[in-house]
Amino acid sequence: MKHARISYQGVVHEATERDGQLLLPDGRLVAFDAVSWLPPLAPTPRPRTILALGLNYADHAKELEFKAPEEPLVFLKGENALTGHRQMTKRPAGVEFMHYECELTVVIGKTAKNVKRADAYAHVAGYAVANDYAIRDYLENWYRPNLRVKNRDATTPLGPWLVDAADVPDPMALALSTTVNGKLTQSGNTKDMIFDVPYLIEFFSSFMTLSPGDLILTGTPDGVVDCRPGDVIVTEIEGIGALVNTIA
Structure with missing residues (x-):
């Protein structure tokens, strides 16, 4: 559903x-x-933790001239960064490069602590599409994104749907794509993640508790381009939905 x-x-x-x-x-x-x-989040539980992956596709790491990480590269996001389908995201004045990131988002459904890989999917409520914009001008280090890169208000559209996990038979075999003003600019597949969903749940839950409503944004493949005011960005994941956002 x-x-x-x-x-x-x-x-x-x-x-x-x-x-x-x-x-x-x-x-x-x-x-x-x-x-x-x-954003398709119920009033309770709200996400206490939003985890976002960097460089989780080898082609994207190569695109940015970085070596693929040997363990998950992760940073935290605040809930105010989230916005909904068909909403606006502001490009700050004077910015040289602001790009989208089409990402499969995992929504945790039950408390996860020391979860083994084989049991990971039992802790997933469902999936959504995220567009995790990055403002490259403010980036100090790809391995240490600062707050102005990834935590600006309304710079992470999420939606349009939260799709029940039962309706996504294999989240690790989903096509991803992005269009800018109707032109295809990004194409990939979740099968190309360096660290897949079960690995990530096992990894995070080994040292922290994941709670119902928490989010894991799993990274983006290569193909990011600069987004200008007026651009309409559609990030789409097979079986999950097409998330529309406009740059203001």
């Missing part, structure tokens, strides 16, 4: 997809373009 969180007529609703429309809890069906989309 595809779950969404939207604002409609001034009220926030948890909705599901039904025949190309949004089904509200009271039974009403509304059009996708009649609502304001929010």
